[in-house]
Amino acid sequence: MTPAVRFAAVYAALTAAHEVADHWVQRDTEAVAKGEPGPEGARACAVHVATYTATQAAALAAVNRVCGLRLPPARAAAALALSAATHYAADRQGGHWRDEKPRGVVRLAAATGSAKWLQRDPNAGYLLDQSWHKGWIFIAALLAAPKE
Template identity: 35%
Template sequence: MKRTRPTINPGVVGALFAAVLPAHHAADYLFQRHSDAVNKGEAGAVGRRACTRHVASHTLVQVAAAYGMARATGVRLRPSSVLAGAAVSAITHWVADRREPLRKAAYALGKGEFHDLGKARPGHDDNECVGTGAHFIDQAWHMVWLAPAVTLMARGARMVR
């Protein structure tokens, strides 16, 4: 008997993206512990623990948003697909939020100057602003990976109404 691969409904992908994108922002800005935001990019165990805590809560918020959308619209998601998409989002989020990998990538791609925009300058009385180049690169990275993550979440979903 021929096995068929689960299909991906573009409408479900769009609905998931519409649900998970604001959840991403809420998890990154509203629900993230201040200590995790400050420490997640630090070297060593303190940074790794802070980043892991943040990514765990971030992933829970995204999965809750996905299932909330599914319940509200009559879509049945496959738990294995949601897990796969959440794993892509979590792993790529953790890498980005450790900060050094994205900084190295920015410099390797000739975007080092953009990365450093808005950063406090040593020897000056500057305050680092929220809208730094590093922040925009971080968010761009998350958006790039959010698309395949929700596409995986939609794999095999079906309408139940």
């Protein structure tokens, strides 16, 4: 199996699982609370990221088995950890896309020229959030699917 095929299969599995976990598995209570400050927000985000990571792990295990990818377990675990950590970092932003004092990923987006877009377009925050996740999923797939 070529590295390109292995990468494509891993990326497809992680991305499909991302969509399912972020939009079907995540409960509304977690979606609302995960960006709130303090321990309650951190717990809600951790619960979401745990179910998100479990969904991605199930998809990765399925594609590994069905497609015979022979992914090294340590690399698969590292890819899932990277996806989880970067997902948590972004999701702690929660509904704070329009705050006067942006933090974290929102501050990065504003610094790279997206501040006006964030203020003007109600969908900008969601789109930036999703593109952040998918960019890191790309890197995670590269990590999980090495050249043999």
